[in-house]
Amino acid sequence: MKILIADSMHPSLFTMLDERGWKFDYHPEYNRQEIKFELPYFDGLIIRSKTYLDREMLPEPGKLKFIARAGAGLDLIDLEVARELGIEVFHAGTGNRDAVAEHVLGMLLGLFNNILKADREVRNGVWNREGNRGVELMGKTVGLIGYGNNGSATARRLSGFGCKVLAYDKYRDNYGDDFAEESTLERIVNEADIMSLHIPLTEASRSWINEDFINGFKKPFYLVNLSRGEIVKLADVVNGLKSGKIKGACLDVLENEKINKLTPSQQESFDYLKSSDKVVLTPHIGGWTHESYVRINEVLVQQISEWL
Known part of the structure; x- marks a missing residue:
C-alpha cells in the first residue's frame, strides 16, 4: 500500500506508518493540481484542509482506496462522489x-470573567x-447543538461547573446521558443562557444562525462557535450584540478566515467584533x-488498520 500525505502532519505519523510497513510520500507543498495529478498512483490520501476533494479532484474508480482527513470535519470532501x-x-x-471541549470552557471563562479585558487594563496601569x-458559569443552562464527539x-x-446541559442532535436518537439531557431545539431556544455549536457544515447548516434564529431566543444568550464559521452570519451576530439579544460571543471560527482578504461587509463586521x-x-x-496533533494520527492509523 502506498499513501500520499499532502498536508503538514506531525512527524509521529511517519513512525506509525513505518511500523505497519506502509509506504508513503510526504508532499505538504503540493498544490491542488499536483495532488490531482498524483492521486491515481496512490492507494490512499492523507490530508488536513488544503483543498476541496470533489469530482474534479478524485480519480475514476480503481486505484485510490481511501481518504483520511486529519481532523473532525468532512465538509472539504464530497462524500457522495467518494461513495460513488x-x-x-x-x-x-x-x-x-x-481539545475542543477545553477550548469551549476556556473561552467562556475568559468572557464571563473579563480576563482578556482585565489583562489589557492591568498592563496599561488600570x-x-x-x-x-x-459572571459565574455555575447554574447556567447550556444548549449544545450537535451531540457527537465534540458536543x-x-x-x-x-x-x-454545575450547568444544566440540554443537547439537540437531529441525526441521533436516545443520546441523553449523565452529562446532558436530550432536548428539542425549541426547548433550547426557550431556556438556554448559552448556545454552543458542534455541528458539521452542510447546505442545511450554512448561514443557519442568522437574524431570525437569533431573535427567536426567548432571552438574551451567549453564543459559542467552534464548529464552522460559515454556519453563523457574522453581520447578524453584530446586530444581535448591538441590540443586546446576544450578551457575548466566543468565536473560534469565522465566515472568512483569511482576515486580510475580507469583503467590505465582512470587514465591517470584523472591525466591530474585534473592538468589542x-x-x-x-x-x-x-x-x-x-496532544491532539499526535492523537489525530493515532486515530486515523487505527481506523485504517481496522478497515484493512
Missing part, C-alpha cells in the same frame, strides 16, 4: 474532541475591579493542541 467511486473516508472525530466584575466531550466538562469586550476571538485553534 468506492473510496472509503476516514476522519479523526475523536482525536481532538478533548486597576478596575468593579468594571471587571464577572459530548463539552457536556462532560460543563457538568463539573463582549467578544472573544481565536484563530480556529479549538482542537489545535500538541
